[in-house]
Amino acid sequence: MSPSLPKPVMNTIQPPMSTPEAMIDMYGIVKTFKNAVGEVTVLKGINLTIYRGEFVSLVGKSGSGKSTLLNMITGIDHPTQGRMVIGGTDIYTDMTESQRSRWRGRNLGIVFQFFQLLPMLTLLENVMLSMDFADMYEFEERPQRALEMLKLVGLETFANKLPALVSTGQQQLAAIARALACDPPLLVADEPTGNLDSRSANTIIDLFEELSRRGKTVLMVTHDPSLTSRTTRNITIADGLIVGDSRK
Ligand SMILES: Nc1ncnc2c1ncn2[C@@H]1O[C@H](COP(=O)(O)OP(=O)(O)OP(=O)(O)O)[C@@H](O)[C@H]1O
Numbered sequence: 001m002s003p004s005l006p007k008p009v010m011n012t013i014q015p016p017m018s019t020p021e022a023m024i025d026m027y028g029i030v031k032t033f034k035n036a037v038g039e040v041t042v043l044k045g046i047n048l049t050i051y052r053g054e055f056v057s058l059v060g061k062s063g064s065g066k067s068t069l070l071n072m073i074t075g076i077d078h079p080t081q082g083r084m085v086i087g088g089t090d091i092y093t094d095m096t097e098s099q100r101s102r103w104r105g106r107n108l109g110i111v112f113q114f115f116q117l118l119p120m121l122t123l124l125e126n127v128m129l130s131m132d133f134a135d136m137y138e139f140e141e142r143p144q145r146a147l148e149m150l151k152l153v154g155l156e157t158f159a160n161k162l163p164a165l166v167s168t169g170q171q172q173l174a175a176i177a178r179a180l181a182c183d184p185p186l187l188v189a190d191e192p193t194g195n196l197d198s199r200s201a202n203t204i205i206d207l208f209e210e211l212s213r214r215g216k217t218v219l220m221v222t223h224d225p226s227l228t229s230r231t232t233r234n235i236t237i238a239d240g241l242i243v244g245d246s247r248k
């Protein structure tokens with residue numbers, strides 16, 4: 001473990017019960033990567049509560065640990081120490097890997113920086129896939145629901161196109177439609193507008209704002225100050241620790 005790491009966090013912080021209105025409760029999240037050269041501690045004991053309905057931007061320099069932290073929330077990777085309670089469930093203690101994967105499909109919308117749409121499937125099929133994977137909604141309902149999701153992001157006329165035949169902005173909107181298909185209470189997005197022109201970026205932020213107004217919790221990593229000005233809370237991470245947290 002790195003010498004700069006704070007005192008053992010798991011032993012010093014007793015996780016209280018999750019507060020009812022909390023969507024995410026983190027207790028002493030530490031992440032250390034081991035590789036051939038040695039160990040690097042990227043998250044150094046993060047304690048953070050994000051409440052239901054908040055629209056949060058997470059900022060920080062490249063390499064500060066933003067994506068690593070998101071991966072701890074989504075359960076895509078796991079912390080070295082600490083507890084992550086989401087919607088009242090301790091996702092690392094209370095669930096097996098396969099339960100976590102099922103939980104993720106049903107409770108989380110994830111938007112990656114590089115869309116990750118399947119290139120051989122149409123936009124509609126890409127959106128349907130997340131419902132198939134989570135086994136949510138009746139089989140016959142899924143195409144109609146997928147179309148509604150594409151309508152929500154203004155892409156209904158492109159439903160039968162392959163990703164390569166639409167713009168990058170439209171691909172990202174389709175990825176957001178896919179993330180919303182199972183109606184998750186929590187949406188997590190890693191630089192969702194990173195590769196987009198400002199008009200497409202604004203469409204996405206308008207949508208996120210509307211979703212949080214309707215009660216969804218939205219957590220977004222961004223580098224763009226014009227986007228952080230639109231969120232209700234701004235968290236800054238530096239060198240694996242939270243160094244700023246402001247609400248409007
Ligand atoms: N699997 C890994 N193995 C070793 N080191 C890693 C691994 N993943 C991330 N890191 C290191 O952890 C640090 C934080 O990476 P992370 O991707 O979380 O940063 P970030 O804040 O998202 O940066 P960016 O703004 O460039 O996306 C970096 O120094 C990175 O090299």
Ligand SMILES: [Mg+2]
Binds near residue numbers: 066067068190
């Ligand atoms: Mg990143």
